[in-house]
Amino acid sequence: MxxxxxxxxxxxxxxxxxxxxxxxxxxxxxxxxxxxxxxxxxxxxxxxxxxxLVRKIGVPMQPEYAMGAVMDGAKPVIIRNEDIIRAAGITAAEFDTVSQRELAEIERRRRLYIGKxxxxxxxxxxxxxxxxxxxxxxxxxxxxxxxxxxxxxxxxxxxxxxxxxxxxxxxxxxxxxxxxxxxxxxxxxxxxxxxxxxxxxxxxxxxxxxxxxxxxxxxx
Missing domain, CATH: 3.40.50.2020 (Rossmann fold)
Known part of the structure; x- marks a missing residue:
């Protein structure tokens, strides 16, 4: 090895x-x-x-299919993959729902690993x-x-x-x-x-x- x-x-x-x-x-x-x-x-x-601390934003019915990503920071950075969002017919509300869920998971990890x-x-x-x-x-x-x-x-x-x-x-x-x-x-x-x-x-x-x-x- x-x-x-x-x-x-x-x-x-x-x-x-x-x-x-x-x-x-x-x-x-x-x-x-x-x-x-x-x-x-x-x-x-x-x-x-x-x-x-980065999380993939997956298409709701195909979570392995990335329609964006979010990264932790003083101001979280959200990246949108517009081609996939359009192809999958994702609404703004659907994208925001998944984004907020991933942001919550990032926040959990941030508190655990980084704290203050x-x-x-x-x-x-x-x-x-x-x-x-x-x-x-x-x-x-x-x-x-x-x-x-x-x-x-x-x-x-x-x-x-x-x-x-x-x-x-x-x-x-x-x-x-x-x-x-x-x-x-x-x-x-x-x-x-x-x-x-x-x-x-x-x-x-x-x-x-x-x-x-x-x-x-x-x-x-």
Whole structure:
């Protein structure tokens, strides 16, 4: 396997991102699995760590079919996929209903993982978005689109493993993309780890506690 566990993947990813250290990046992780990976990168780059809380907005009768996405923040960012909304005949009320449900779930996770911890404002910063791997890329694409709207100076996607076709699809969403392993034949993210046990809520909270937001950080 390319990686023993998520910490191992994070250390290897940190080496590939070492040239960003002097640019004082912000590290944003997709919970839960992306957090142990991102924590290793944040430690190596001496960078602040925060979470990307993003939810797909699915068509009511086909929830896997994304008609938009919503991302947490000081002002939640909602992205609409107008082509799918029109094709599925979704009304404004239907879209808002699903959006509010996903916002409620994001708020639940925000309270659980973040609480009163200040949020890091990525506007005008080099932002590195990290997960433990990518399968289809749909959730990551939504996250990147929402982060782009906030106005980072440079948007970087860094993952240990992803299928080659997903990487090709996501490359246009970012300024730089780093993927350590992009096989044409994929299967599932877990296939590329010896240890791919589920990351607990407690592990996410503990990882964030190791990276307190300093008074000098840009916060939201």
């Amino acid at each position: 390319p990686f023993h566990d998520r910490s191992d993947a994070g250390r290897k990813l940190a080496k590939a991102l070492a040239h960003y250290k002097d640019r004082h990046p912000v590290i944003l992780a997709l919970p839960r699995g992306g957090v142990p990976v991102a924590a290793e990168v944040a430690a190596a780059l001496d960078a602040p760590l925060d979470l990307v 911890r200040p949020r890091i404002d990525p506007t005008g910063r080099v932002v590195i978005v990290i997960d433990d791997g990518i399968a289809t890329g749909a959730t990551m694409k939504a996250a990147l689109g929402a982060i782009r709207r906030i106005g980072p100076k440079e948007l970087v996607l860094a993952v240990p493993v992803a299928p080659a076709d997903a990487i090709d699809d996501l490359r246009g969403e970012v300024d730089n993309l780093i993927c350590l392993h992009a096989p044409a034949i994929f299967g599932a993210v877990g296939y590329f780890y010896d240890d791919f046990r589920q990351v607990s809520d407690e592990e996410v909270i503990a990882a964030l506690a190791k990276f307190p937001v300093s008074s000098g950080s840009h916060v939201a």
